[in-house]
Amino acid sequence: xxxxxxxxxxxxxxxxxxxxxxxxxxxxxxxxxxxxxxxxxxxxxxxxxxxxxxxxxxxxxxxxxxxxxxxxxxxxxxxxxxxxxxxxxxxxxxxxxxxxxxxxxxxxxxxxxxxxxxxxxxxxxxxxxxxxxxxxxxxxxxxxxxxxxxxxxxxxxxxxxxxxxxxxxxxxxxxxxxxxxxxxxxxxxxxxxxxxxxxxxxxxxxxxxxxxxxxxxxxxxxxxxxxx
Numbered sequence: 001x002x003x004x005x006x007x008x009x010x011x012x013x014x015x016x017x018x019x020x021x022x023x024x025x026x027x028x029x030x031x032x033x034x035x036x037x038x039x040x041x042x043x044x045x046x047x048x049x050x051x052x053x054x055x056x057x058x059x060x061x062x063x064x065x066x067x068x069x070x071x072x073x074x075x076x077x078x079x080x081x082x083x084x085x086x087x088x089x090x091x092x093x094x095x096x097x098x099x100x101x102x103x104x105x106x107x108x109x110x111x112x113x114x115x116x117x118x119x120x121x122x123x124x125x126x127x128x129x130x131x132x133x134x135x136x137x138x139x140x141x142x143x144x145x146x147x148x149x150x151x152x153x154x155x156x157x158x159x160x161x162x163x164x165x166x167x168x169x170x171x172x173x174x175x176x177x178x179x180x181x182x183x184x185x186x187x188x189x190x191x192x193x194x195x196x197x198x199x200x201x202x203x204x205x206x207x208x209x210x211x212x213x214x215x216x217x218x219x220x221x222x223x224x225x226x227x228x
Contacts, residue, residue, distance in 0.1 A: 005106040027070040063092035108175040181219035
């Protein structure tokens with residue numbers, strides 16, 4: 001359910017609509033559009049000429065710096081006598097857009113969504129195309145299905161997902177706090193998918209969930225000392 005920090009579902013969806021119309025998202029969409037058009041990208045951002053965009057590390061670092069410059073400045077939204085401070089987390093290689101929302105005198109939340117949703121779709125063809133995007137791996141929908149499954153089965157590995165709306169392609173989470181799990185000081189064996197799943201994610205693994213992405217930033221050690 002939508003927490004009382006957002007008053008009700010309608011107010012929360014109004015906040016989401018304002019986020020999707022924000023300058024941060026507008027800039028993000030334009031930068032991502034230009035990423036596939038090298039000549040236009042170079043005309044607008046000449047510094048890209050010094051970057052080998054076919055070299056993944058260089059491409060990632062350049063896109064991250066560009067998005068950080070034009071998209072990550074926090075902005076405020078006011079609804080129902082409440083002030084929401086929104087910060088855009090820009091991952092240049094994700095199909096999702098992710099935000100942190102701090103509620104004045106309230107909690108902190110994470111929102112996963114897509115830069116478009118079903119609400120304004122009018123043609124059947126466009127709807128089918130969107131459905132294929134919406135159910136892809138690592139989409140807000142796929143994430144939410146997995147996370148509610150873990151939560152309903154009382155898995156200690158479940159994140160704090162609170163709400164999902166398919167029409168708006170939006171998932172809302174209470175922010176989990178803790179320490180990012182890193183692999184730098186861990187035995188090499190724990191970077192093996194099988195070992196990681198059967199030893200560190202055992203409870204989820206027993207529920208049929210198999211982790212195949214152990215990139216940095218994907219796992220958190222909770223403040224209360226719980227499991228990943």
